[in-house]
Amino acid sequence: MGEYVIKLPDVGEGVAEAELVEWNVKIGDLVREDTVLAAVMTDKATVEIPSPVDGEILWLGGEIGEVIAIGSPLVRLKIEGEGHAPEPAKPAKSETAAPQPEKKFEPAKAEVEKPKAKPAAVAEPPRVMAPPLSGVAPRGEGEKPLASPAIRLRAREAGVDLRQVSGTGPAGRITHEDLEAFFARGSQRPGAAALAPDNSIKEIKVVGLRRKIAEKMAIAKSHIPHITYVEEIDVTALEELRATLNAKKRAEQAKLTILPFLMRAMVKAIADQPNLNALYDDEANIINQYGGVHIGIAAQTPNGLVVPVVKHAEARTLWDSAAEVNLLADAAKTGSATREQLTGSTITITSLGSMGGVVTTPVINYPEVAIIGVNKIMVRPVWDGTNFIPRKMMNLSSSFDHRVIDGWDAAVFIQRIKTLLETPALIFVEG
Incomplete structure (x- = not known):
């Protein structure tokens, strides 16, 4: 019998470590080739680590939530036959090396260690590996x-x-x-039991993407003194224009939501107030003001909150913005978004769609200085001076870094966006 060591493979260009987010096996389990042993996470992408061989789990190299360096031992297996000395880990790529195109992760061949010599003994009969289970019955407790x-x-x-x-x-x-x-x-669940107090406490370890979200929110709230400004927007005319454009769009064009119109309005408002399109380095006490408008779109996915980024919104048309939002939303939901697509924002939009509520208090995407929150559209009666008439109304709930943005500047910015959205023809007027 021999011992086979599976090391954490390179899971991405320039990645030096990954967080262990799930074990699918335990010590003593018999596994077959391609059985998924664990899942690790880096840069908001989860990668499964399969076994390259049949064997028995002898040792697991970490606890859930632990950060493991690339090349570190992850699993030790007992295998049939003699082991071999492990190959030396590949040296890290130099920063000056020519960049290589990204490719889909494929686990490198795991490496083996030679077992220590031991006294001769009666040969152990070879272990018969359990065949792959098909249609396995429900499992027992634990x-x-x-x-x-x-x-x-x-x-x-x-x-x-x-x-x-x-x-x-x-x-x-x-x-x-x-x-x-x-x-x-x-699921054939039993009928509901009689009402009874539930004194159970479930301990849930914060790991993976949820831990990254928690860390970033904690930094944002501890570092940034937020000021939140709420304004009511009459989007009746905008919704009529959106419906007309969608009815006449070409087959290859993306369907317009309210987001592309808001993005175009933000670009025009930022042209008047470029200090809103910035990152604040509070350690160096420097504000980095950007010419390009890179709008993050906060998106809820099955794995948690991510913020894909529409780069250079200032150079995109309404239809181009809509297409890019759809592309990024699909990538985020399927977990296929790249690091490039998830980084580099200079200002963010957050929206809960139809669940957007009346008012929210969005948390700034640190180290940005502003975030625009979209609340749901509702038909409400509005007094026009003579009568109450039904209008489609929507609130913008937006937060600003009060160290950088004064309340007056925040109000001017949102009022400019309000004017553009309430008179949407102005969005298409140059200058």
């Missing part, structure tokens, strides 16, 4: 099912105990198809 982070999230949101779901993948791994089949059959 037994952890094999499933990817995405499947675990779906199950958690649906209130499904994955131990009750049969897995048809390798080693009984639960697939999306297995979960769909379970939903189709119905």
Whole structure:
């Protein structure tokens, strides 16, 4: 018998470490080649680490939430046959080396260590590996099912105990198809029990993307004295224009939401007040004011909040802005957004869509100095001087860094956006 060491492979260009967010195996488990052992996270992307060989888990190299360096031992396996000395880790690429195009992550071949010599003994009969389980029966108490982070999230949101779901993948791994089949059959839960107090406490470790969000929000609120300004916008004319443009759009054009109009209005308002399009380096006490308007679009995804960025909004048309927003939203929801798409914003829009509420108090995307919050559109009666008439109204709830932006400047900025949205023809007037 030999020992096989799986080291954390290179999971991305320039990435030196990754956070361990999930173990799919435990010590003593028998695994087959391609069984997913763990999931790690870096730069808001989750990567699964499969086993390159059959074997038995001897050792796991970290706890959930621990940050592990690339090339560090991750798993030790007992395998049939003799082990071999591990290959030396590849040196880190020089910063001056020519950049290489990004490619889809493929785990490097794991490396093996030679076991220590031990006295001769009666040969141990070879261990017979368990065949891949197909249609595995629901698991017992304490037994952890094999499933990817995405499947675990779906199950958690649906209130499904994955131990009750049969897995048809390798080693009984639960697939999306297995979960769909379970939903189709119905969970067959017992009837509701009589009302009784629930004194349970569930301890949930903050790891992965949720930890990154928590850290960034804590920094933003502890460093930035927020001022929030709320203004009511009459978007009746804008909604009529949007409906007309969507009805006449070409097949290849993206459907217009309110966001592209807001983005164009922000670009024009920033031209008058460029100090709103800036990052504040509070350690160096320097404000970096940008010429290019790079608008972050805060997006809720199955894995948490991310902020894909529409670069150079000042150089995009209404339709181009809409297409880019759709592209980034799809990439964020599927977890395929690149580091380039998720970084570099200079001002941010946050919107909860139809759940946008009447008023919000958005947290600034540190180290930016402003964030524009979109609340839901509602039909409300508005007095026109003679009668109450129905109008489509929407609030903008926007926050500003009061160290950099005075209340007056914040109000001027939002009032400029209000004028452009209430008279949308002005959005298309140059100068």
